[in-house]
Amino acid sequence: MTKEANLAATERWGAEVASAGRYDVLDEILAPSFVDHDPAPDQTPDIEGLKGFFRTMRMAFPDLKAEPVEITASDDHVAMRYTISGTHQGKFQGVAPTGRSFKVAALQLARFENGQCVERWGSTDELGMLKQLGILADVAG
Template sequence: MTKDANAATQEKLGGILEARDWSRMHEAWHEDVVDHDPAPDQAPGLAGIVDFWKEFTTAFPDVTLEADPLVVTDDFITAVFTIHGTHTGPFQGHEPTGREFTVRGIQVSKFVDGKIAERWGSTDQKGIEEQLQLGTSDAQFVSKD
């Protein structure tokens, strides 16, 4: 596929996430996508990614992601992003705090046939925990956008 096709898929994914239209996630992700940096207890494949986003948007219903910069090639998209949200629902064992967070993250997606087949990523988990006053944990937090 071309970088234009991959960019179109990435843009479509943004719309799917914004609309919370989980039934369309297969339009951007391969069913057996390999997530090299899954969230704690995340199931493998597309089902795990969908479950993560359902939990994340329940915990942070006002979540926003702003990618800057976005580097696109014929095989990969690398997105550096800012993520912001308000903790109003339970998340990874923590009850809602009502506090807001804003942190940076990065995601690298490998595309095969115009869909994400592999992903690597990291989000500033310590920054989220500090801003929400959750304390520290050994759990790894990763954003899936």
């Protein structure tokens, strides 16, 4: 497939899955053999694990948004720098809703074969998120 198709799949991941809660889209854009090399705690590294992750996040943050800042691609890889934001309105990691909002930076690298993502690596500013939500106090020194 072309890098344009891979870019479109990556954009759908953010807009339709993370931001709109359409988890079924993952069945279209991820290969059955998909592996998430950086799963969240308690998340399996497969498609079902990723669906569960997004369900959990959207229950805690119903207004969750993933917005691309910069995307670059080759024929088989897409790298994306993006922001994640939301308001803590449901239980998250055992913590009752704080009503506070967060906005943090994230990175993702995805490898594609035959028009579907087969592997994903990523990093999110989780510490910044917890601080903004008031779940974790600032660490001094």
